[in-house]
Amino acid sequence: MYMMIEDMYNLHKAELERFARSIAGNEKEAEDLLQETFLRAIHHWNMLQTLTNHSRRAWLFKVMRNLLYDLRRRDRFVTSIPEGLDAVNEVDFVSGLEMERLLQNLPPKLHDIVHKRFILGMNSKQIADILGIPHATVRYRLHTALKLLKKVYNNNWEDWNT
Numbered sequence: 001m002y003m004m005i006e007d008m009y010n011l012h013k014a015e016l017e018r019f020a021r022s023i024a025g026n027e028k029e030a031e032d033l034l035q036e037t038f039l040r041a042i043h044h045w046n047m048l049q050t051l052t053n054h055s056r057r058a059w060l061f062k063v064m065r066n067l068l069y070d071l072r073r074r075d076r077f078v079t080s081i082p083e084g085l086d087a088v089n090e091v092d093f094v095s096g097l098e099m100e101r102l103l104q105n106l107p108p109k110l111h112d113i114v115h116k117r118f119i120l121g122m123n124s125k126q127i128a129d130i131l132g133i134p135h136a137t138v139r140y141r142l143h144t145a146l147k148l149l150k151k152v153y154n155n156n157w158e159d160w161n162t
Contacts, residue, residue: 008060102152
């Protein structure tokens with residue numbers, strides 16, 4: 001199997017590298033796309049064996065494009081940590097009363113999700129199961145809440161430290 005994957009890699013590598021560079025944001029991302037595409041090929045080898053060379057090539061390009069779409073979709077939900085904060089624990093920048101004051105600025109739906117996630121330590125699937133909503137909705141609401149908290153925190157930083 002690995003010999004056949006290697007043959008497929010050698011056959012399509014140059015074209016896939018060009019395509020990856022044309023759609024990716026940088027060289028590293030292009031390399032990651034190429035590598036992940038061939039990892040997927042290994043996992044789907046049984047199916048790929050039934051395809052013609054032309055169909056395998058099309059499958060590889062489609063997988064690479066879809067991987068990039070997945071990356072871009074995931075990037076939309078990444079919330080950056082305010083500068084100067086410890087990246088290991090993104091909620092340690094406030095404590096006790098400050099946290100309560102901050103959370104009071106959130107609508108109840110968002111307050112509940114932030115509390116469950118950061119105070120109780122639950123993950124999005126656990127929260128979704130409790131609330132009876134999709135876990136993607138939990139992640140979106142958490143993202144929204146963090147953006148609101150960051151805005152409120154930055155606006156009130158001066159008041160809280162006086």
